[in-house]
Amino acid sequence: MSRQYTIALAGNPNAGKTSVFNALTGARQHVGNYPGVTVEYKEGLAQHQGRTVQVVDLPGTYSLTAYSPEELVARNYLIGRRPDVVVDVVDASNLERNLYLAVQLMELGVPLVICLNMVDVAKTRGLKIDADKLSRLFGVPVVSTVARQNQGMSELLAAAVELAESKPEWHPLNISYGSDVDQGVAEVADILQGAQERHGLLSARWLAVKCLEGDQEVIERVRETPELAEKLLPVCGRVAGHIRSTMDDDPDSIIADYRYGYITGITRQVVSSEREVRMDLSDKLDQVLTHRLMGPIFLFAVLYGIYNFVFWASEVPVVWFEQFFGWLGGAVEGTLPPGVLRSLIVSGIIGGVGGVLGFAPLIAFMFFAIAIMEDSGYMARVAYIMDRVLRIFGLHGNSVMALMVGGGLSGGCAVPGVMATRTLKDPKARLATILTVPFMNCGAKLPVYSLLIAAFFAHRQAEMLFLLTLISWGLGLGAAKLLRVTLLRGEQAPFVMELPPYRAPTMKGLVIHTWERTWQYAKKAGTMILGVSVLMWAAMSFPGLPQEQDAAWQKRIDAAPSAEARLELKSNRAQDELAGTIAGRAGRSLTVLTDPLGFDWRANVALVGGFAAKEVIVSTLGVAYSLGEVDPEHSQSLSKRLAAEKGWNPLKAFALIIFVMVYAPCLATVVMIRKETGTWRWALFSVGYNTLIAYLLALAVFQGGRALGLG
Amino acid sequence: MTPEVTLRQLKPGQRAVVKKVGTGGELGRRMREMGLLPGTEIQVIGRAPLKDPVEIKLRGYNLTLRNNEADFITVEIGGEA
Numbered sequence: 001m002s003r004q005y006t007i008a009l010a011g012n013p014n015a016g017k018t019s020v021f022n023a024l025t026g027a028r029q030h031v032g033n034y035p036g037v038t039v040e041y042k043e044g045l046a047q048h049q050g051r052t053v054q055v056v057d058l059p060g061t062y063s064l065t066a067y068s069p070e071e072l073v074a075r076n077y078l079i080g081r082r083p084d085v086v087v088d089v090v091d092a093s094n095l096e097r098n099l100y101l102a103v104q105l106m107e108l109g110v111p112l113v114i115c116l117n118m119v120d121v122a123k124t125r126g127l128k129i130d131a132d133k134l135s136r137l138f139g140v141p142v143v144s145t146v147a148r149q150n151q152g153m154s155e156l157l158a159a160a161v162e163l164a165e166s167k168p169e170w171h172p173l174n175i176s177y178g179s180d181v182d183q184g185v186a187e188v189a190d191i192l193q194g195a196q197e198r199h200g201l202l203s204a205r206w207l208a209v210k211c212l213e214g215d216q217e218v219i220e221r222v223r224e225t226p227e228l229a230e231k232l233l234p235v236c237g238r239v240a241g242h243i244r245s246t247m248d249d250d251p252d253s254i255i256a257d258y259r260y261g262y263i264t265g266i267t268r269q270v271v272s273s274e275r276e277v278r279m280d281l282s283d284k285l286d287q288v289l290t291h292r293l294m295g296p297i298f299l300f301a302v303l304y305g306i307y308n309f310v311f312w313a314s315e316v317p318v319v320w321f322e323q324f325f326g327w328l329g330g331a332v333e334g335t336l337p338p339g340v341l342r343s344l345i346v347s348g349i350i351g352g353v354g355g356v357l358g359f360a361p362l363i364a365f366m367f368f369a370i371a372i373m374e375d376s377g378y379m380a381r382v383a384y385i386m387d388r389v390l391r392i393f394g395l396h397g398n399s400v401m402a403l404m405v406g407g408g409l410s411g412g413c414a415v416p417g418v419m420a421t422r423t424l425k426d427p428k429a430r431l432a433t434i435l436t437v438p439f440m441n442c443g444a445k446l447p448v449y450s451l452l453i454a455a456f457f458a459h460r461q462a463e464m465l466f467l468l469t470l471i472s473w474g475l476g477l478g479a480a481k482l483l484r485v486t487l488l489r490g491e492q493a494p495f496v497m498e499l500p501p502y503r504a505p506t507m508k509g510l511v512i513h514t515w516e517r518t519w520q521y522a523k524k525a526g527t528m529i530l531g532v533s534v535l536m537w538a539a540m541s542f543p544g545l546p547q548e549q550d551a552a553w554q555k556r557i558d559a560a561p562s563a564e565a566r567l568e569l570k571s572n573r574a575q576d577e578l579a580g581t582i583a584g585r586a587g588r589s590l591t592v593l594t595d596p597l598g599f600d601w602r603a604n605v606a607l608v609g610g611f612a613a614k615e616v617i618v619s620t621l622g623v624a625y626s627l628g629e630v631d632p633e634h635s636q637s638l639s640k641r642l643a644a645e646k647g648w649n650p651l652k653a654f655a656l657i658i659f660v661m662v663y664a665p666c667l668a669t670v671v672m673i674r675k676e677t678g679t680w681r682w683a684l685f686s687v688g689y690n691t692l693i694a695y696l697l698a699l700a701v702f703q704g705g706r707a708l709g710l711g
Numbered sequence: 712m713t714p715e716v717t718l719r720q721l722k723p724g725q726r727a728v729v730k731k732v733g734t735g736g737e738l739g740r741r742m743r744e745m746g747l748l749p750g751t752e753i754q755v756i757g758r759a760p761l762k763d764p765v766e767i768k769l770r771g772y773n774l775t776l777r778n779n780e781a782d783f784i785t786v787e788i789g790g791e792a
């Protein structure tokens with residue numbers, strides 16, 4: 001078999017790379033993550049005349065410098081893996097800016113095919129582009145395409161394979177940056193020439209240009225050879241200083257000027273504008289959708305609409321999932337004899353994973369809604385509208401979406417919320433957002449609120465929920481600000497951001513986006529969470545009651561006069577059992593800490609269990625207050641019980657609500673934070689940070705309230 | 712003489728030509744790679760509800776930047792409002 005060719009797709013964000021990728025590879029694709037960074041890559045296979053070609057979708061970048069993880073990933077892929085051909089997907093309706101990357105690819109010297117995409121959009125804007133001339137001027141094949149309609153895809157593949165078959169060498173393009181810079185580049189390149197073999201196939205000139213641009217990665221690499229660095233870096237410094245003093249500008253900005261100059265020289269020859277469009281449809285839409293009054297109203301309506309849509313659409317499938325896991329649990333219960341194994345499978349595995357996977361439909365619809373916002377171009381406007389407010393707290397306009405999804409309007413989920421921070425490019429703002437998401441009132445906290453509100457604030461239910469929403473935003477934003485002035489202190493990264501034109505999303509694109517993200521979520525639930533669910537189950541089951549006690553309970557139960565009494569005794573036994581388990585003992589020893597908050601051991605056990613998933617809090621309270629199984633959705637009996645229980649009062653309930661709102665994010669969220677930040681450090685930090693804040697707040701509420709005579 | 716002002720001072724609809732991008736570092740680099748350099752024609756499309764950030768059109772596409780970033784960009788007003 002002949003060797004398989006590899007084609008890498010590069011291009012600006014939003015130029016249509018993923019659409020080209022999907023059109024070329026169909027469903028045969030694989031999504032992964034580059035090690036250490038959260039930049040995704042996708043690989044897939046395409047067929048061309050009976051031969052299989054590997055296609056790689058690189059992250060979207062505007063440039064090939066080394067200042068963002070995306071750019072580094074793309075550049076290192078090209079240099080390290082040397083794909084046979086690079087296809088640069090270029091947005092024809094926005095040619096100048098898109099060619100900036102193309103020129104850098106040519107300067108690097110990769111074998112290039114230009115995919116002139118979105119020619120349909122260019123046409124509607126009255127732009128005529130002479131693709132043949134562009135091809136002649138650049139000396140690379142150019143193929144016109146409309147990726148979302150699969151137009152030009154086979155031609156594109158043919159051109160790429162043809163180029164690959166010619167076994168092309170790398171041919172770096174040399175463009176002039178003006179005599180001063182050119183001279184400096186030549187001087188630096190001379191020194192590098194000697195050390196050429198160390199840099200493999202990269203041209204000395206390219207490396208010289210990068211050194212003068214102050215490219216940290218390349219300079220780092222030079223430093224690895226001390227003799228070279230000793231000679232080279234002083235020369236770089238001198239040349240750069242000379243350029244700065246004669247031209248009154250940094251070398252990298254002069255180089256950029258010349259690159260754009262070179263591009264404008266070419267676009268002048270290939271693009272002709274039939275008519276000048278000053279305000280296109282997209283601009284007119286912006287006049288309305290980002291209008292001072294209409295903008296925020298529309299934004300609020302959209303977010304509100306998303307919630308209603310997501311809950312409405314997922315209601316039925318969530319019930320199916322619940323029923324399925326219920327049925328599965330029942331089936332196992334029916335086949336296995338009672339005992340540890342059955343309990344492990346039913347409560348530990350099926351209960352734990354089912355509890356998290358049960359949310360999958362809801363999360364899928366949430367991702368679907370996000371995909372619509374992203375693919376339509378509205379997401380960038382959300383950031384644009386909200387940036388001014390969020391900046392105050394050290395966050396970014398794009399943080400809004402993550403916070404909303406995480407439960408900003410009550411009822412989201414922190415897991416997709418954390419995943420939604422990927423649109424944030426500023427690393428510190430992104431980290432601060434990730435750590436803020438768990439403060440929001442996710443769907444799993446709501447049953448706890450409703451239980452306690454029904455028990456102690458029954459006459460003020462709606463107001464309480466609204467108040468809790470406000471509190472969670474206040475605390476979340478405050479916690480973000482605190483992080484941004486302490487651990488995550490630092491300049492805000494540039495906001496400068498493209499506002500892509502509004503587009504109608506395609507169903508195919510939406511489905512693929514939704515599926516990829518939902519699958520990632522499900523995979524997490526299936527692996528990590530499985531392990532920890534089993535651990536939590538063990539903590540809440542072992543050690544069981546000693547034999548003689550159990551026998552004593554059994555005797556009493558058997559001797560119970562009525563079914564009612566028997567049920568009550570069974571519940572009491574469950575409570576007794578729980579008290580003796582590891583979790584129960586932990587709950588007891590934690591009372592040292594939680595006494596000042598007013599929490600007894602039963603609340604503690606529930607909170608410990610709630611770390612696995614917040615839903616567990618209500619059901620554990622049920623067991624602890626010997627009510628047997630309590631369905632979180634129907635907890636009236638537990639409400640009544642708590643309201644009547646001595647030692648419970650509204651103040652204590654409120655302290656507990658605040659604690660539940662803020663304390664350690666659930667396991668699934670912790671795992672997702674680990675995944676999205678790349679280290680356990682931040683995941684564990686969030687557990688500690690949130691729990692500490694929760695503790696202090698609950699303490700302040702309870703003790704403060706008591707001091708005011710409320711408790 | 713046309714007056715030289717910064718991008719922050721432009722009103723929606725106004726067109727101008729960039730004279731100078733007075734910042735280096737990451738911000739300057741980012742502006743450059745987005746094609747915001749001396750000689751570039753721009754038009755202000757609008758401002759966000761709280762008057763910040765600003766949306767501009769250049770080279771046939773739309774870009775947004777914060778007012779404190781727009782301060783670094785000196786422009787010469789040209790074309791009608």
Ligand SMILES: Nc1nc2c(ncn2[C@@H]2O[C@H](COP(=O)(O)OP(=O)(O)OP(=O)(O)O)[C@@H](O)[C@H]2O)c(=O)[nH]1
Binds near residue numbers: 061118120375509
């Ligand atoms: N009209 C038109 N729209 C297109 C074309 N190609 C892609 N699109 C749309 O452009 C939008 C962006 O396309 P993507 O394929 O997601 O772009 P991308 O380059 O992968 O973007 P990033 O992953 O953000 O870097 C989607 O809404 C596509 O449906 C085209 O040829 N014509």
Ligand SMILES: [Mg+2]
Binds near residue numbers: 017018019060
């Ligand atoms: Mg993409």
